[in-house]
Amino acid sequence: MSPVSPIGFAYYGSYLAKQGNINEGYHYVKLALSLLDKVGSRENAGVVIFVCTQVKIYVEPLQAALEYHHEGYAAAMASGDSSQAVINTLLNCIGSFFAGANLQRMEDLFADTVKLCEERHQLNYKFQAQQVQRSLSKLIGTGKEPKHSSEGRDVLASNSSVLRSYHYHTAYISFIFRSYDDTIENIEKYFALQENTWGILFLAQAVHAFHTGLISFWVARK
Incomplete structure (x- = not known):
């Protein structure tokens, strides 16, 4: 060995x-x-x-x-290894969010995660964290929108994995609040982007499959 x-x-x-x-x-x-x-x-x-x-x-x-x-x-x-430090932190936060952790507590944890991403210059992970931050704020009722730098907007435009995550979270929140048109628009864009970045297993893959299945069922019954 x-x-x-x-x-x-x-x-x-x-x-x-x-x-x-x-x-x-x-x-x-x-x-x-x-x-x-x-x-x-x-x-x-x-x-x-x-x-x-x-x-x-x-x-x-x-x-x-x-x-x-x-x-x-x-x-x-x-x-x-700051990159792996960030991804461990981010995946812990995302997993805790979907495990049903207290939303106010999660809001603080994601704020810390975004700050860590900024300090370590991990723009892709920062944008991923901000997508969950946005979902959190919608669920809590504050409606805060994340502030994206020009670099962050470039990441969204050029990284299909990040863009797929963006459309997933937008479709998820639209579904939760029963905004049919926004759900349809974003779930179609989500499915149009093939998952081709990661060859390994993530919790998010199961979560995405579950929620997109619920959304597809809801849309089919409309």
Whole structure:
């Protein structure tokens, strides 16, 4: 085994899980995590924990599994990997939002996450966080719109994954408040953008499938 073996097992396990073999994928991500302290290096612990946690979520209780992202953040910061620190933080927040955490508390956590993204110059992740921030403000009733820099608008225009997330959240909120025309417009744009960025498993993929299924059923009955 080499210091990068945990990365290989983590990604392989996640790939298997995304193909539908959750139990086999779970086996490999547990192996990846068990190797972190045995191969003599935690330099890549942030990415290993991020990938593995997103698979563990499908097997273990959601709130408990999300706690591993805190460890991923700490490991990434210790190794100087700000990108993995940010993504662990962001995925923990997104997972907590869909797990039903207190919305006011989530508003504060997302504000901190956006600030972290700004400090670490992670524009893609910042924009992703702002989409959930926008959904939060709509659900709470404040209706605050995120302030996007010119760089943020460029990200939205050029990154299909970010744009897909934007249309998902807009369709989701429109559906919650039964705005039929806005829901239709954004869900069609969401489906028009193929998911081609990530080859690994995320909680968001299940959440998107669930909500887009509900929306499709609602639209079909109209």
